[in-house]
Amino acid sequence: MIIHHPLLGPRDSAEFVYLGAAALMDRPDPETASADDWHDYAYLRDNPAGPHRELWFHEGGDRSILIVTRDTTTHEITDVALARPAGAQI
């Protein structure tokens, strides 16, 4: 597969490490979350057959983590964004 890195252009997926669903970014608020919230966050997945937002870590590149929207039935990639926007606090 080829992932179009927002900063680096088209890159072979072999340069990346797959980290799982992008929902992993939505970590429960430790102040308010219930045990069920933590369970659901850590263990339950939508696992859709269709567009899937997921995280790819550019380990063999600039080490950024990308949010890739990819169709799990065709592998077509429709969107790629940086998990940590380039404008974020540096």
Place this chain on the structure above:
Amino acid sequence: MQYSGFKVIKEALTGHKGWKPAWRDPDPKPHYDIVIIGGGGHGLATAHYLASVFDRHKVAVIEKGWIGGGNVGRNTTIIRSNYLLDGNEPFYEFSLKLWEGLEQDLNYNAMVSQRGIMNLIHSDAQRDAFIRRGNAMILNGADAEYLDLAQIKKEYPFLNFDDARFPIKGGLAQRRGGTVRHDAVAWGYARAADRRGVDIIQNCEVTGFRIENGNCLGVETSRGFIGAGRVGCAVAGNSSRLMAKAGMRLPIESHVLQAFVSEGLKPVLPGVITFGAGHFYVSQSDKGGLVFGGDIDGYNSYAQRGNLPVVEDVCEGGMAIMPMIGRARLLRMWGGIMDMSMDGSPIIDRTHVDGLYFNGGWCYGGFKATPASGYAFAHLLARDEPHATATAYRFDRFRTGHMIDEKGMGNQPNLH
């Protein structure tokens, strides 16, 4: 019709006119005691044991395509019970015992071939882990054997002992492990279940569940509503899609696992061999093809096909450990959808809906589990309580912290 050598000879002499379909092709009835969704190995085995062991005969297996078309028809055919953890080992050993009597039970030769499985060891830490595992196997009543380098050299002289990047230091063998002709497992269970009255309904897709007041009353299908006292789901890689129709999110991701077969070769390998320092395991089919595989591609997929990096990775492992296969040709590669669970172990459990039961999360180890999975699921469906070897396979183990994590990879399914 009973199959036998005698029958084969008789038919040969009388023009093969007496062979009947291995299973009927019935129309769905309006209601069954138990409906099993998924005509794969696990679903068909469940039906067989429901009928043969638990005396349930008003049973249907509903399959959206043709039976045996999922992972049971698309795997590397290995059976073994070399597990580490108490939640798993008794279950897989039970499965291996069922394999050992399968053909007589089914009156179908699935070519259960116990030519052994050898896990190669390449480091001290790996040796420690495999010794722990071998001990766990023996303590659970299974067989295990630790082999040192000299023994490995004697039994597998063709392995790479000369210039290995990760030298072989030993191996853990399970002599009762081996391979089974995978398609025949589906057909054998189907035929045996059919002979006991189970309806196997192909080309019938489940479109939804009829759930009223928290009770599952049956399934909506492409061939109409089918009522059921209990509904069991055994659809492997499609688990999340199916259970979403019952409002469930599962601790499962679907991933693609590729597997490979070479052109036919005269006998090369004595049994199953797994490389401990790379992603490669291999056996040789009775037809002569090297059947091999490695790791999952590692990304969610329902596409039933993979990509080159993993193909290369697997072949690199193969050449690293047995460089004499370089000139053998890869004949065919294929991909299946694996129901990768959050701890690498399966689930056989009730759901929050009364009358709706679930069997899934087999990762890429479902084939060897087929008999025990069917048996345990049949037990659960018939008696509403888990089979003794499958008590750990609960949905709520993630909630309570009782994970069964053989590989120690945590809640990242693509690493199991």
Place this chain on the structure above:
Amino acid sequence: MTQTNRLDGGQIDRDATLSFTFDGKTYAGHPGDTLASALLANNVRLMGRSFKYHRPRGPLTAGSEEPNALVELRSGARQEPNTRATTAELFDGLSAKSQNRWPSLAFDAMAINDRLSNFLTAGFYYKTFMWPAAFWEKLYEPIIRKAAGLGSLSMQADPDAYDKGFRHCDLLIIGAGPAGLSAALTAARAGKHVILADEDFRMGGRLNAETFAIADMAAADWAAQIIAELCTMPNVRLMPRTTVIGAFDHGIYGAVERISDHLAIPPAGKPRQILWRVNAQQCLLCAGATERPIAFENNDRPGIMLAASMRAYANRWATTPARRVAIFTNNDDGHRTAQDLHAKGVKIAAVIDTRPDAQRSHDYEVLQGAQVKDTKGRLGLTFVEVAQADGSSRTVECGALGVSGGWNPNVHLTCHQRGRPTWDDGLAAFVPGGTLPPGMTVAGAANGALSTHGALQSGRDAARKALGLKGRAPAVPKAEDAPVNQSPFWYVQGCSRAWLDQQNDVTVKDVKLSHQEGFRSVEHLKRYTTLGMATDQGKTSNMGGLAIMAELAGKSIHEVGTTIFRPPYTPMAIGALAGRMRGKEFHPTRLTPSHFWAKERGAVFVEVGNWLRAQWFPLPGETHWRQSVDREVTATRASVGVCDCTTLGKIDVQGSDAATFLNKIYCNGFAKLAVGKTRYGLMLREDGIAMDDGTAGRLAEDQFVVTTTTANAAKVYQHMEFVRQCLMPDADVQLISTTEAWAQYAVAGPNSRRLLQKIVDADHDISNEGFPFMGCANITVCGGLRARLFRISFSGELAFEIAVPSRYGDALMRRLMVEGEEFDVTPYGTEALGVMRIEKGHAAGNELNGTTTALNLGMGRMVSKAKDSIGSKLSERPGLNQADALMQVGLRPINADHKVTAGGHLMNATGPVDAAHDQGYVTSAAYSPALGCMIGLGFLKDGGNRLRERLRLVSPVTDLTVEVVVVSAHFIDPEGERVRA
């Protein structure tokens, strides 16, 4: 050595003669020949035996779809089983053997199976061989396995090299026949980067096999002219001998280029084959079509082949399987073969055409409305029996029969992303369906344009469309444009032993039986009968099987559908997929900064992940590794030892939020760690399980250096980036791995400070007061070299870890050895490191096995409740906090001579020994020179409350039972006085 079946003309170089052997007999051929064409020229039709019935077989085809003529090519370590004689290029000295026969090709004892064929029908083995159960492995299976298989491997390591490479293009054209050449020319002249790949060694496809003209030139000459033009264009890369094996995601195509297979051995420095990963913006599939056979009784005898293949042998290779041949066809293309062979002087015994209105010829007899009923000839065809239109029978004597049932477009690659072909009634064939791999278009015969003119035009148009070329299309040269007149004719009525899949011996009868037994889905048919599962992947057999199944099921062929086409297009060497990643090159080898120094010292090395680390340093006279390791441990504990620990992961954490960040990733607190201090940290996964441990030293208010275990360096870094980018995107924190940037050595033992004081520059006070336990600092050594010093200890001794930029690592080690002479400094390896950490009770990889918690490790209280950290919440789940949870303990044998084995299980002193009574397991074991016995670390149920309890350590798999006693995991200096000295 007479090529009795050699004809005139052809594209072979008659000026040169090549000598080759087949089954030990020597023959001659010419450059341009394949093994099959050369054998045919030498009047050899029998080239192989079938898989199941061991039927004698000759080539069915002249290309890669060949099911029959498979040989073992070459000998010794280069022996290559199942090589198609039809594609193997002839070279001088080529040697080939027939396979799957014993004792000889002409007399094969296993041909008894053919006599028993009525018993060995499709799937017979599922119905028998079940009694007694134990006989399967012992008796039945060995016999079956020995009889099955095709060729054999040499069992020696493949001596040849394979390479991999990447290529990029605007347009990848697969197939250099008329459509491919036309497309390539169109695209190339428009300035596009074009790759034209063809599996054949001679480009041109069918144009090389036909006699008709293009633009008033012989077709082959026209092809050569176009290829010559393409060769001159810098934007075109021609790749002959290159098979595109598969269409993968996002325009990636796998292609195998056979660099040296046409030579006796690869030239020095050249690989045998190269696997290319071609990144193509667009792909044009011009893979042509494959002729399909007609099934009739005994249609598999040597000499019976596809008609267009027979024509190719005559026109391209100037050879014929026999001097007298017949043709069996249902379409006009069969007549073309008759005409061409007739023109070459081959006697056409008859053209048997199923059509009552078939065209007649002045040159040979045409039997209209006739069908082949049966054939004769044990090792080669002698005559065919024909059922004529009027019902009469007739015998036609011939040494070869060309069969044509029409053409099937080669749609394989269009289906590699699970698209399905669609049935074209007009062509009576499957054509590419609507869902192609993105970026792929199909042209020429592969798309159903079966005439030459049609192919040229469709190639041009498809290239223009794929590349978005504007303007007027260039003209297509004048060429043959015969209408396509294919109609379905799959098998001769009444036949039963009529072969569909010649290699796997699947006959019409088997398909009927499959239907009778309910295996009616095409996938069931395939799996039950093995139709299409041979090395030709059903290229010539599938359609016939599908058609018969459709007929039996009363369905259209379209409804029945096809099985799934899977890569590779043709089988490819496993070695090519592995490339150079084999032997020592299987994985990269990482060397530590002190590697060459250690090698000089005679160190024994061990693989630790991709690293090579010194395991121990034997001294003269030491004959057993334990002698070396015990000495290293003892010497270190007595004075001072040095160990290269560069392999530990090092991650630099910087930014104003660095402390906040560490507070999140470690379960214990880091916010208040003072500058100049180091702290042990335990990292949990979010599921509450221990992931890794290490230290973090605070070098500045906004800078920490985190260390990880060697094994987890990459994983921890990845985890930290996840937390930084995905969970704390607004935090001011930056990470970089500096594992390779710093050479880091543990200097351990009571004299470690004294040794370091000799190299640390004087302005840095490293006394116990000036640099206490767990201190860290940027310092300089050896007169100004920047360095980092950490006062941390893995060994339990007074110890430091000192780091210098990697390029000074070697020099620093040598300097430490020189300066340490007065203390008898001892280098130690990973074994001694392991012994000392076990003696000290430090957890390592064996304990941090991915299933253990802080509680298990005896660090439950480290998980801070005062803050949120990764994993802290889920670590509270009841299953991870049971009253009898496993706890890390130390273990000593009751009898000091007894062995402690890692991987052993713990059982109570009395009672049953089984899984139900399992109390825990041993994670690590070592001989402790200090204690004079073996010791172990392990996890024991409720271990914290079972000190001094006697247990049995059992390891049935290594045949060991030992009595042990539970002790503190801190065997050495439990009060920690030494580290603070």
